[in-house]
Amino acid sequence: MELKPASTPALQPFRWWEAFSRSLLHLYLRGPDGARQTWSVDVRHGGDTDGEVYAHFYRDGLHMARLKPPVLFPLPVGTIRIAVSTYGLRQADYVTHDGAVQPLVPDASSAEGLRAHLDRTRPGLSRLIGAASALVLLVSLALGVPQLLQSVTEFPPLAENIGTFASPILLPAWANTSLLLAGLAASTERALRLRYNWLLDGGLFSGGD
Structure with a gap:
């Protein structure tokens, strides 16, 4: 754990132009003296100045630690769990010592917060968008994997030893590009819901669990 000096800047407010480059979530607890504490987790998905992605932990706006996700950050009566994916957050919750799991609350100004607001105020539309995202990814997988297998098996050493796989589906370049962009949008939407x-x-190809 990297503890930061007292000169580290306090937690910065979320700005609208950071919608897809920053995640900010909060956890509200009671301290040993009964006073309310606000723990915040700030993740810059483009990386810090060294290019690495870190989870910054704050208590009541004061910087407490900087850790590289996936990370388990211990608190007196539980643990904050943070993990990221290519598209944003994949886990952000708090687990008490008795095993109860509580999701962190996204900042109202963040993209995750706006998506959560839509889920609360327009649940039907929210479910429709979520289902559409999953469908787009399933279609992308079904259409993309056979073409990828053909491209891989056309590599001469593989073709000579195991033969070439002939994909039953061959889409034009513009269609594959559209499929890729739709998949990126769908995965980003799911990341906003921590799905x-x-x-x-993408864990199949990036090594995620």
């Missing part, structure tokens, strides 16, 4: 599946959201 992650190793197959749908």
